[in-house]
Amino acid sequence: SIYLRLRDVFPNSLLLESSDYHSRENSMSYVCCEPISGLVLSKGELKKEYPGGEKETHAAGSFELIDQINEYLLAFEAEGGLPKLISSGLFGYFTHEAVEHFETIKLKQVADDARRIPEMQYHIYRYIIAIDHFKNELYIFHNQVEGEKENGGIEQIEYLIKNKNFPEYSFQSKQDEQSNLTNEQFIAIVEKMKTHIYRGDVFQIVPSRAFSKEFTGDEFNVYRALRSINPSPYLFYFDYGDFRIFGSSPEAQITIKDRVASIFPIAGTFKRSGDDEKDAELAHALKNDAKESAEHVMLVDLARNDLSRHCEEVEVKAFKEVQYYSHLIHLVSHVSGKLHPGASSFK
CATH class of the missing domain: 3.60.120.10 (Anthranilate synthase)
Structure with missing residues (x-):
């Protein structure tokens, strides 16, 4: 307001x-x-x-x-x-x-x-x-x-x-949404990306489409x-x-305070149930889900690699912690490093 x-x-x-x-x-x-x-x-x-x-x-x-x-x-x-x-x-x-x-x-x-x-x-x-x-x-x-x-x-x-x-x-909206890609075109892009992942060309790739x-x-x-x-x-x-x-x-791309850069990778997400006991069970299942854990480990490794380009003393401060949000349950880690003397916040 x-x-x-x-x-x-x-x-x-x-x-x-x-x-x-x-x-x-x-x-x-x-x-x-x-x-x-x-x-x-x-x-x-x-x-x-x-x-x-x-x-x-x-x-x-x-x-x-x-x-x-x-x-x-x-x-x-x-x-x-x-x-x-x-x-x-x-x-x-x-x-x-x-x-x-x-x-x-x-x-x-x-x-x-x-x-x-x-x-x-x-x-x-x-x-x-x-x-x-x-x-x-x-x-x-x-x-x-x-x-x-x-x-x-x-x-x-x-x-x-x-x-x-x-x-x-x-x-007030005035028409149905339009997209720059049809469903068939988008599915074809996803299949092409999966091929590159199987080949080992990329670790992660995010296809997107626009709606207007x-x-x-x-x-x-x-x-x-x-x-x-x-x-x-x-x-x-x-x-x-x-x-x-x-x-x-739910996360900042990067935060820098007193020349310490921090990344908080979030990967692994379940929807909250509205029941605390059920949410605790979901959190336990989330931490032990092989797919969610694999994605999370990959993002932590990427964060370590990104920070290592401009930081020293890079370390994982927290790993796969469960955090509850109003609608979702996330797995969150904390990777940090001290900026090199010649590095700036924008760099």
Whole structure:
């Protein structure tokens, strides 16, 4: 509801929400308002914008992306915030297609793809609202650029948060969903992938297909439906004006704190029954399921390999622990490593 109170006054805001958390470590939600600078990578071209309106453009193929991101970050210096709270920094996303800038992988180009969005967007936001669900506390941070005058933004945000009235809009789909692949085409792709797995070409591969449908109204209602049926510690809703992206995940891709990188592989999932005794039986069966265990071990090995590229002292801190979520039971491990001196968070 805090996000809904703010979004009409502060367009292009981001929501990072936690609704099914296990500890204080993943019990924070954040709302980011008013982007003041950022980086956008689109069709291989990188655009940078700094506070005050200064802009740079780098043509496709003329730069190393990680170097450009690190260089951009060096242009900023923030005063210390509160411990365990995020008060500043870059917020945004990478798409799958951005992998071409990190690995020697060339993707098949899709002409006139209506779903195409920039491969990367990261921005610094003027206001960050942090909500601690564990302590039931709220913090408002103002990232004020040096020499900038106070404009009463925090007072405005406080007023909007306290205001119990906020607009809500309807949502209505207008047609049946469409897919970029027929069932037969998708099954053929799965069979081809199984052949590559049998040959040993790959350890894991994830086929996917896109579904779309026209609608009228407010797509935030779709996010709320997702939040209802799949609550998780890591929900997000990013509004970029001409498009939005949102999703839900029980795990973070990677977390870095005090130069210690951690990955929490989740593989092995059973649906909860609603009965505690039955759930305990399901958890025992999950830990002893050969297929689920094989997949989990594979993901732990992949996490160890990924961290070893940029870390030392890589170790498995926890292995195949059962964790209960509101709707599901998962097997979770914890793999961590200390970043090499030359490694950055983005690297």
